[in-house]
Amino acid sequence: MRLHKVYHRFSLFHFPKPPLLLSYSPPFFSLTPSVRPPLQFISRSSSTSPAALRAEAMRFRNVVPVNAFENDGASNGAARSSSSTTDCEVLALYLRRELESFWLLCLDPSVGSILRKSWSCHSVVSGLSELMRFINTMPWICRRHTLVVSIFILGKWILPSAAEIRDxxxxxxxxxxxxxxxxxxxxxxxxxxLPPLAELARPEEKLAGVRIDGKCNSRSRMSYYTGIGIYQLMDDGTLGPEKELSGLPSGAKINFVTWSNDGSHLAFSVRTDEEDGSSGMLKVWVADIEAGKARPLFEAAEIFLNAVFDNFVWVNNSTLLVCTIPLSRGGPPKKPLVPSGPKIQSNEQKDIIQTRTYQDLLKDEYDEDLFDYYGTSQLLLVTLDGSVKPIGTPAMYTSLDPSPDEKYIMISSMHRPYSFTVPCGRFPRKVDLWTADGKFLRELCDLPLAEDIPITHNSVRRGKRSIH
Known part of the structure; x- marks a missing residue:
C-alpha cells in the first residue's frame, strides 16, 4: 500500500505526488458556457502539468479510458476550451478513485459530462438532477460516499428534488x-x-458550564413552539373544537408556557426573527384563555426577559415576578488585549481533593465579567393591568419559588467568588425570603463555594440544602 493511499483514509481526496493544493473561490458554478470552472488544481511544483496528470491516470485505462471524458460535445452549442476539459477530466478521475476505494469497479464515463454540465451549463438545477439520477443507480455503499464527494465538489447543500420527500x-x-x-x-x-441550520449555527458563549445565546440572552439552541391550540375537555372525555390563540406576531417562537393558578391566563415568552434573519430578544406575553387572545405583558418596548437561569413565575392569579434585563446594563464587556495579571491558582490549605472534569468553565477575569453581564437580572412584579414594581437590586437570580398560600416568595441567587474548576451550580448561593408584595423578610442561608465535594456517591455540599 502506497503512502498516499494511507493518507486517503484521513482526507476526502488523495492526490498523486507531487502533492497538489485544491483551491476554489465561490461561486462554484459558471452561468456562461465558455467560462473556465473556478475549481482548479494548483501544483506546488512547476513540473506538474496536465500531461503529468494524464500520465497519473494511465493505470485506470483498463477500466475507464481517460479519453472517454473528452469530446463530450459542446454545451448549448458552444465549444468548451481544452483547459476546462482537462480540469473536468482530473476531477472525474479523483471522483473515480474515491468510488474505487468503496468497491465500485466500473464508473459510467458520463459522470465527466455530468460534472462539466453542473459547472458550466446555463441551468445548474438540471446538472444537479443528472448527477443525482446517476448516483441513484449506484449500489448503496457507493451512493453515500459519492454524494458526499459530489456535495464537496458542487459546493452547496442539495435538497431532495421530490416534494414528497421534503414533506x-x-x-x-x-x-x-x-x-x-x-x-x-x-x-x-x-x-x-427540525430546527433550521441558522439556529444551530448561532454563536454562543460558554461560561461556567452554561452555553448562552448572547443575542437572545437565554440558553443557546433552545427549541420552541410555533403555535398554541386550546381545547375544552368535555364531560364524556372528548375534546371540543380547537381555539387557536390569536394576536401573536408572524413567525413567533414561543417558550416557557405557564398556566396561572386558576387556569384563566397563560404566560409565555415570544421572540421573532429580525431583518438579518437572527432571532431577537425575548418578551413576556400573556393570554386570556376564554377570549383566546394574546398580548405583551409590558407596555414598554425596551423591557426584555433574561432567561439564562430562571425566567418568571405566577405569584398569584394576576401577578407575575419576572427576571428582566436591567435597563442600565449597556453593551457587553470587551476582552482586553493584555491580561490584567498572571493566572494564579493556589492551594494554601494543601487540601487533596478529587474533582471531576467539567467543560465550558470560566477561564479568566473577562469570562467572569461576561458571566455577570449575561446572568444579572432585575426582578419586576408585574400585574395584568400593567403596573410594574422593581424588587431588590440587580443580581444573578437563579430560582423564584412562590409559596402555596401566595404570601411569600423564596428567591435564590449566586454571587462571587466564582471558580475556574467547577461549574456555576457550585458557586456561592444565597437564599432570601420576600413577601408577595416585594418586601424583604430575612436571609435563609448563604452557602459558600463548593469546590471540595468528593466524587463518591451521595456526596453533598456543606450547609443547608433542599430548602422548601
Whole structure:
C-alpha cells in the first residue's frame, strides 16, 4: 500500500505526488458556457502539468479510458476550451478513485459530462438532477460516499428534488400537551420537526458550564413552539373544537408556557426573527384563555426577559415576578488585549481533593465579567393591568419559588467568588425570603463555594440544602 493511499483514509481526496493544493473561490458554478470552472488544481511544483496528470491516470485505462471524458460535445452549442476539459477530466478521475476505494469497479464515463454540465451549463438545477439520477443507480455503499464527494465538489447543500420527500422530513411532530390546573382544558403546543441550520449555527458563549445565546440572552439552541391550540375537555372525555390563540406576531417562537393558578391566563415568552434573519430578544406575553387572545405583558418596548437561569413565575392569579434585563446594563464587556495579571491558582490549605472534569468553565477575569453581564437580572412584579414594581437590586437570580398560600416568595441567587474548576451550580448561593408584595423578610442561608465535594456517591455540599 502506497503512502498516499494511507493518507486517503484521513482526507476526502488523495492526490498523486507531487502533492497538489485544491483551491476554489465561490461561486462554484459558471452561468456562461465558455467560462473556465473556478475549481482548479494548483501544483506546488512547476513540473506538474496536465500531461503529468494524464500520465497519473494511465493505470485506470483498463477500466475507464481517460479519453472517454473528452469530446463530450459542446454545451448549448458552444465549444468548451481544452483547459476546462482537462480540469473536468482530473476531477472525474479523483471522483473515480474515491468510488474505487468503496468497491465500485466500473464508473459510467458520463459522470465527466455530468460534472462539466453542473459547472458550466446555463441551468445548474438540471446538472444537479443528472448527477443525482446517476448516483441513484449506484449500489448503496457507493451512493453515500459519492454524494458526499459530489456535495464537496458542487459546493452547496442539495435538497431532495421530490416534494414528497421534503414533506416527510418537515412533517410537524405530535404537539406537546399541557393540562390546565382545573383539568378542564388542554393546550396543544405545536412545534416543527427540525430546527433550521441558522439556529444551530448561532454563536454562543460558554461560561461556567452554561452555553448562552448572547443575542437572545437565554440558553443557546433552545427549541420552541410555533403555535398554541386550546381545547375544552368535555364531560364524556372528548375534546371540543380547537381555539387557536390569536394576536401573536408572524413567525413567533414561543417558550416557557405557564398556566396561572386558576387556569384563566397563560404566560409565555415570544421572540421573532429580525431583518438579518437572527432571532431577537425575548418578551413576556400573556393570554386570556376564554377570549383566546394574546398580548405583551409590558407596555414598554425596551423591557426584555433574561432567561439564562430562571425566567418568571405566577405569584398569584394576576401577578407575575419576572427576571428582566436591567435597563442600565449597556453593551457587553470587551476582552482586553493584555491580561490584567498572571493566572494564579493556589492551594494554601494543601487540601487533596478529587474533582471531576467539567467543560465550558470560566477561564479568566473577562469570562467572569461576561458571566455577570449575561446572568444579572432585575426582578419586576408585574400585574395584568400593567403596573410594574422593581424588587431588590440587580443580581444573578437563579430560582423564584412562590409559596402555596401566595404570601411569600423564596428567591435564590449566586454571587462571587466564582471558580475556574467547577461549574456555576457550585458557586456561592444565597437564599432570601420576600413577601408577595416585594418586601424583604430575612436571609435563609448563604452557602459558600463548593469546590471540595468528593466524587463518591451521595456526596453533598456543606450547609443547608433542599430548602422548601
Amino acid at each position: 416527510i422530513v418537515d412533517a410537524p411532530p405530535l404537539p406537546t400537551l399541557s393540562f390546565s390546573p382545573n383539568r378542564d382544558k388542554i393546550l396543544f403546543l405545536k412545534r416543527r420537526s
